[in-house]
Amino acid sequence: MTLESLPIASLPEMAEIWQQTLNWQPTDQQQKQFQQLYELIVEGNRQLNLTRITEPEEFWEKHLWDSLRGIAPKQQFISSLSAGISVIDIGTGAGFPGLPISIIFPNSQITLLDSTRKKINFIDSILSNLSLTNTKTLVGRAEEIGQENKHRQRYDLALIRAVGTASSCAEYSLPLVKQGGLAVIYRGTWTQEESQSLKNAANQLGGVIELIEEFTTPFTNSIRHCIYLRKVVNTPIQFPRAVGIPSQKPL
């Protein structure tokens, strides 16, 4: 059996972990889509250097589980995602956390944004292979997209994983979120100092830290954090700043 034909998503122990950790189980159709997504990513990785996570268990834990775990503590968001809201995944790379969310929430409108055209071209092929009609892609820099009328303050939920410091992630994400909406920053480790600088950054961007959640991953017991920023007032027009400034001079 080749690696990519391993039915990782449908093993019985995976179903148990979904149930225990997220109180939820994928349908057969969603499991099939997870499996297909895995195969397509392993295949795509042969030509494009998309992700270093290609071993089946690692893929399941770090891409599938981790992507969905980020939205789990927000019950009200799960309900609204099920009913249908607008979501943007900023710096989606090979499609995480956005793609697993597209699969689980067909009623929500998902936008996958990345500055690298080759990654977005690859995601476009995944979307057509998986028939994910609720999802579209966008090539661009978050600093520029956040200043476009079409996108600024238009999303109920913004997700951002592994795109920079917490303060730059706040500057990329909060301008895109509607008042009352939420930005979720996915992180590995987290420190008190980061909380302080993120609090200052969020405050300038019209957001507040609503929750910082620490959890461990189910296979490797790695520590993860998700930071939930609520957008409370409109973001001042000077944010996001010009391309490169949020990362070079974090708020």
Ligand SMILES: C[S@@+](CC[C@H](N)C(=O)[O-])C[C@H]1O[C@@H](n2cnc3c(N)ncnc32)[C@H](O)[C@@H]1O
């Ligand atoms: C380390 S990868 C993370 C990919 C994915 N979110 C994940 O966690 O697997 C960072 C991605 O963010 C994109 N990126 C970095 N800065 C960006 C920006 N300012 N605007 C849009 N995309 C950006 C890069 O092209 C890259 O694909």
